[in-house]
Amino acid sequence: MAPHSPGTDQIDTLLWIGFVVAAIAIVAINGALIYAVRRYRGARDTDPRQVRGGRRTQFRVGALLSLFAMAVLIVSLVYTEKARETPTTGSAGLASARSEPLRIEATGQQWLWRYDYPNAAFSYYKLVVPVDTTIELGLVSTDVIHTWDVPQLAAKRDAVPGKTNHVVFRADEEGAYDGQSATFSGQAYAAMRTEVDVVSPQEYKDFIAEQKAGIQAAQDRVVGLIKEGEVP
Amino acid sequence: MSAARPEVVADGFSRRRPRWVELVTSADHKDVGRVMIVAALGFLFIALVEFVLMRLQLAVPENSLLSPVTFNRMLSLYGATAIFIFAIPLALGFFYYLAPLQIGARGTALPRLGQLGLWLYIAGATVLYAGFLFTPSEAGVNPLAPLSELAFLPNNGVDAWAAATGLATLGFVLIAINLVATMRKMRAPGMAWRRLPVFAWSAAIGSWLLLMIGPVMLAAITMLLIDRNFDGIFFADGSGGAPLLWEHMSWIFFTGAYMLILITALGAIAEIVPVFSGKPLFNRGAVIGSLLAIAVIGTLAWMQNMMTAPIGIGWMYFAMIMSLALIVPFGLILFNLIATMVGGALHMRAPLLFAVGAISMISIGITAEMVHSMVAVSWRLHNTMDATAATHFALVGGSIFGGFAALHYWFPKMTGRTMGETLARFSFWTMVTGTLLTFVPLFFAGADHGQVVDAYKFFDGTGVNAENLIATVGAFVLAIGILLTLANGMLSRTGGARAGHDQWGGDSLEWFALSPPEPHNFDVLPDVRSDRPMRDIRAAIANRSRRAERAARETQPVA
Incomplete structure (x- = not known):
């Protein structure tokens, strides 16, 4: 459905950005999941190392995720504000x-x-x-x-x-x-x-x-x- | 080793009453939890029938299989069943059965309160379906005022809905009170909060969440009943009431319930993944903290459902900020689950299979939900099939895939038998195919063509014919997959392979009890020294038998 108003133009663009970001995120998460399952399955006899992740790793991952969330937030705010602008009547209008x-x-x-x-x-x-x-x-x-x-x-x-x-x-x-x-x-x-x-x-x-x-x-x-x- | 302390072992006293009488009169947390899980799974079957019937109606444009009124009744029943009668009680059933075992308690703090909670829930379910005797509700999944007011739906369907969901919600609140009291007061020696298993943490967080959101829903339902039966004006405009008030109150509850379901599923998955990887959870603190953050921040995002309502833009931005903030806790949990698998020795049994499926489905659902929380996108996608698909990916992933992972994992503990592995695999792949076939096309029907939710028909020429037909086929496949696991459970209860007491080599204390556990749970209360007490116990036993062997060798005369 093609947009036919300045506001829906912005909505359409944001929807596309969201779609692409979501697709990348879904592929990344599921890719990592499938990789982990395929790579480490069936190694039943080995006794895996009892590693735990430190606090520093969590802070780093958390910081990365926060940056990502901030980026999504800023892009959404920009496009939502643009979509809210009241357009003015053009020359062909009433x-x-x-x-x-x-x-x-x-x-x-x-x-x-x-x-x-x-x-x-x-x-x-x-x-x-x-x-x-x-x-x-x-x-x-x-x-x-x-x-x-x-x-x-x-x-x-x-x-x-x-x-x-x-x-x-x-x-x-x-x-x-x-x-x-x-x-x-x-x-x-x-x-x-x-x-x-x-x-x-x-x-x-x-x-x-x-x-x-x-x-x-x-x-x-x-x-x-x-x-x-x-x-x- | 020191000599064992004297123990009173109450073992094998005779049952005087029939088994079912014992079961329905019991206040034991295991009996209550079991009845709740079985009832919830039974209602899953009914919700499934309703879902498939609605999908059949939407298979082709302008179909006339179901009349509009029948469709609306199916829709209202499906919504109430899926949320109040299946998903929340399933979560609570697992909490109630397992959390006391996991913290090493011999029972619960307020057993009769929990029993009352169970039977209030059953009463609610009965009222909902007794509605068939007169008229079921026609007000939709969330009966928005003023449509749910007497003026627009004068038959008693909405009253039945309100009574049913009200009774069930009151039951959930009572169970949550008992769980909070139990977790607070009845932990085994050494079971500090920091050593609590992740699923027990889920139970604690989920119970607190229910104590916050349950009363809000109860208040809203009471106000609706007063409006309908005693000339109230809570939700009537023009006389001092406001339709938006119902929206706020109900969405606080529904959003919180959504978070509760995901918290339960992720908690169960965080138990299963480490056990079947042979490694501890990558970082317990981060996962537990994230679950807590989801409960708080997620529920605060309730206005994400009201982005088209006449509320100020600031509220919409507030909801969006809360929703997008959820990226951090959800992302951290997914990261830690995958990091736990990396470097492990994955034992690909049914519980892990369903857990991996649940992670995958939840990841799709919450990512789509993230897009929906962008305010301008919500102005396009709100109440379209795209929203249906996103919600169902998260909730089918959490409640059904996650619930089945928990079922396969704890089934040996509850029944002393394991569920059939071949049937489980077959069911899993059917369910994955079904979920993708049903909900991926609906993403496109909603986003590309704006097909709206809750409508009993769609029109030819709106470009969504193919999407809806595929979704209907997918619904059948999904239903068959789910039925296979339900059948597997029924068959395995008596016919499954006998399970050991520590079937999977788990880390938490429920595996220290017998399978199925004795009424008093533990003969000896374990002394907890770490966050993996069962591993310590196994090590101690191995150590002791090694020492005994060495002692026996040393006393042998040398030839």
């Missing part, structure tokens, strides 16, 4: 989101995501955002804990009832990105998916206008029905 990010509220509920855009438009399941624009999703939940996870665009974050969590991203390419809720939330948890459509700023404006018109039409229809007495 003009109105230049100074501060486009704020959209994402509400998790069993088992669907609802997105509330500025200007009172909303959509279910599908989030539509303009390309090259900084988006700040405010994650809330109306029932249980959910996790908003679109791995190509952003770090995953939990929507916990009573708290607001934030996801910031800037999609660099138009297209559709799949996501799935990543915290067990009951029966239909597996089907709780979402999709992010990254479109041009003009298409985004059209979408918002269309949603608002649709919502308005639906409301008018309900109001009409109430007036006609069909809905009590």
Whole structure:
């Protein structure tokens, strides 16, 4: 899965570093283990020397391990801090989101995501955002804990009832990105998916206008029905 | 040699009651420990059935073998069984059987408390599976509030879960109290803390750890029960409660339990490797200190499970620093174990084979866990199959490979018979193949494609079809391997080759007792002079017979 946001770029790099370091560590440990077993097995009759390691060896090994841990820690801190940086809206992005990010509220509920855009438009399941624009999703939940996870665009974050969590991203390419809720939330948890459509700023404006018109039409229809007495 | 002191030997008094009545009413630490180990292994079988069923459901995309509700019940039962009903009691069973023997005690300090602990655990297991009579929990492995609240799961499944795990945890705490008291007060003359066998140290550290984390879980479970049954608001948002509170409390317990399982396994391995290498442990102090460090630092890393929760970045960095600090103690233990083998004369019997397998699996699991603790990586991999694979490598390595190493090693002591060697080898290699086949593909399903955990199905076109199919095949292979060892144990209990009292030439005092040990453990309490008392005793016996021979030769008339 190729990253499509500055933050996920950093996450991807750190993941690769971690993968390589872990692979080397696993091969080294198991290599030493297998070597020791093969080299010294079956020498049953010999009476091995009763050697014990001194304190100095332990300090040396401990110091080496500490250095390794420090190196991993520093690399992780650097990349995590980079991944946390808030990107700024680029030239191809939504003009109105230049100074501060486009704020959209994402509400998790069993088992669907609802997105509330500025200007009172909303959509279910599908989030539509303009390309090259900084988006700040405010994650809330109306029932249980959910996790908003679109791995190509952003770090995953939990929507916990009573708290607001934030996801910031800037999609660099138009297209559709799949996501799935990543915290067990009951029966239909597996089907709780979402999709992010990254479109041009003009298409985004059209979408918002269309949603608002649709919502308005639906409301008018309900109001009409109430007036006609069909809905009590 | 001085004349032996007069001893009262209570030997061979007749049993008036049937054997099983003796066993279930006994407060003897060996009977309690044995029942606990056997019960835990029985529940391992049940956990295995649940695991294989879930893997079958996930064999192909959008499978409909199990309904979502059935899958969620399997998942909840599997989680509770694997942790509360199998892994922790197995560890405690070995501690409870062996630690008093290893410190040269004739029993435990508070035997009835330990017995109560065992039966609370059995009661918990019974409640959990009695849940089948009404409804098992559907709240997942860790029933996160508010999903576990009455509003979202109104049937009594979660109550059964809470009662079951609560009873079991209370039992574990009671056993831990008895172990701490025993280790503190009942060591044989000369058995200073610095001479305590590494496994006995594991028992002491593990018991202290349980005394820290057990009450936290008990409190959380009580709060959950109050929330569900008495209109409580501990975990309800908006009325002064907080869903995050459950996360903190439960993760403190689960993280501590993870460390407890690894401490037990590494302690057992640190007993087995020196004995089968014919060398002392490379550096005892470093290994014991590292076990202690794992208990403290490891448990402090509980927020590693909450890297996506709305908590401050500082807490995430704190969890990461604690997790990465674990590199030092884990690395030191692995270094010392391998250094013990180097230059030794490896006796490649089943206990060492399983111990080596456990070291290998644990090394993969904790290394993957290290990657998960890097904050930004966790933002990608949290709750994916990659996390499942990492946890299972560490816990299957610790609890099953490590547990089986301990089982093969101490089986002769417990039953007076050895486990079949051929079957053990066959089982070992099947298990290794099964573990790798099951969990290596899941690493990739999680890391490359973001497949999420706990879901009853996955969708076609998400690129994880092959990984899941291989994992399902692997689960069957792993299950067969584990069943072979369980069968081996059952067959060997009565049919195995007779074992000696000091079957492997061990260093610690349990080998000074008979196999199986008498109810009072030792006729003569040994006088401990070093950290390898059994070796000293063997040397003294050899020395004495040599001296007797020489004396006999000298009194022979010269022709």
